[in-house]
Amino acid sequence: MHVRSTSSTTISEDDHKVLQKFRNKMDNIQYNTCLEYNEWIPDMTLIMGKYRHCYNDKKIPKKFFADNNMDPGEVPDELQGLTNIEEMLIAQVFMVMSVYRLRGGQNGYKGNVINFLHDVREFTRHLPRNPSSLDVLVVRRKLANDISGFRDFIIHRKKIAKALYWLKANNPYYEDIIIDDEILKSLPQNGSIINQIHQIKSDQIIDEMDDISNKNKNGHDEGNAITRSFVPAIPSM
Numbered sequence: 001m002h003v004r005s006t007s008s009t010t011i012s013e014d015d016h017k018v019l020q021k022f023r024n025k026m027d028n029i030q031y032n033t034c035l036e037y038n039e040w041i042p043d044m045t046l047i048m049g050k051y052r053h054c055y056n057d058k059k060i061p062k063k064f065f066a067d068n069n070m071d072p073g074e075v076p077d078e079l080q081g082l083t084n085i086e087e088m089l090i091a092q093v094f095m096v097m098s099v100y101r102l103r104g105g106q107n108g109y110k111g112n113v114i115n116f117l118h119d120v121r122e123f124t125r126h127l128p129r130n131p132s133s134l135d136v137l138v139v140r141r142k143l144a145n146d147i148s149g150f151r152d153f154i155i156h157r158k159k160i161a162k163a164l165y166w167l168k169a170n171n172p173y174y175e176d177i178i179i180d181d182e183i184l185k186s187l188p189q190n191g192s193i194i195n196q197i198h199q200i201k202s203d204q205i206i207d208e209m210d211d212i213s214n215k216n217k218n219g220h221d222e223g224n225a226i227t228r229s230f231v232p233a234i235p236s237m
Contacts, residue, residue, distance in 0.1 A: 078166035085136075085193070086155050089128040090163050092173070094135045126180045128160055128187065131196035138199040153194040157187040 029042045061067035088094070161184055167174035187193070 076166055076170070078162045082159060082163060083152070083155065085134070085153055086160055086163075088134050088136070089131070089155065089160055089187075090167065091129075092123040092125075092127070092177070098135070099137045125176065126178050126183075127164055128180065128183055130183055131187075131193040132198070134197060136197050138194065138197055153192045153197065154190070155187060155193055157184065157189050160184070160187060 031040050031042050033040050064070045066073075082090075084098075164174075164177070164179050164184075168177055168179065169175075
């Protein structure tokens with residue numbers, strides 16, 4: 001791994017060398033696999049091919065074995081790199097509802113997203129979901145700037161299609177799903193779906209959440225940022 005030099009206004013040459021030294025050490029860490037415990041640990045000492053703890057542990061089945069339903073296996077290429085929104089589009093059931101607060105422009109992120117438990121009653125059979133049905137609520141100011149560039153809501157149609165076809169062919173819980181070509185074709189090739197998601201436009205709600213955030217702020221200027229933060233409750237729509 002190589003770290004490019006940056007301007008002296010952001011990092012000194014000495015700091016750059018320290019950073020590069022750290023990167024090199026991280027890259028040189030050797031990992032060993034314990035087949036007994038199905039674990040991958042850095043610089044692990046093996047005894048007869050087993051990690052010391054595993055060698056002394058006589059319990060059966062082992063914690064991370066398939067026999068104990070604790071081995072997820074390898075993640076297929078088709079399911080790697082999916083964003084939260086892309087995962088929600090192909091999910092059969094929602095366990096939580098996510099609430100995003102947007103403010104400012106498109107220069108940065110801070111804070112968190114709060115998730116509310118849902119009463120799960122049924123599984124969806126037609127996938128992908130229509131973006132307008134996602135259990136996501138966006139809270140924004142009435143006169144907010146264009147938020148189409150908010151990267152958490154950018155999706156890729158091809159990734160969603162590959163994931164669904166793989167799940168239908170390989171996951172028994174997805175074998176009976178119906179892939180909705182009409183909805184699939186309506187998704188952007190590489191674009192935002194934020195305008196299709198439920199939104200609340202309220203300066204008052206944003207101001208109240210800003211007041212809560214400011215109590216914990218250490219005097220740093222947030223600048224023109226997009227903020228995702230906790231909210232006390234789901235506002236009525």
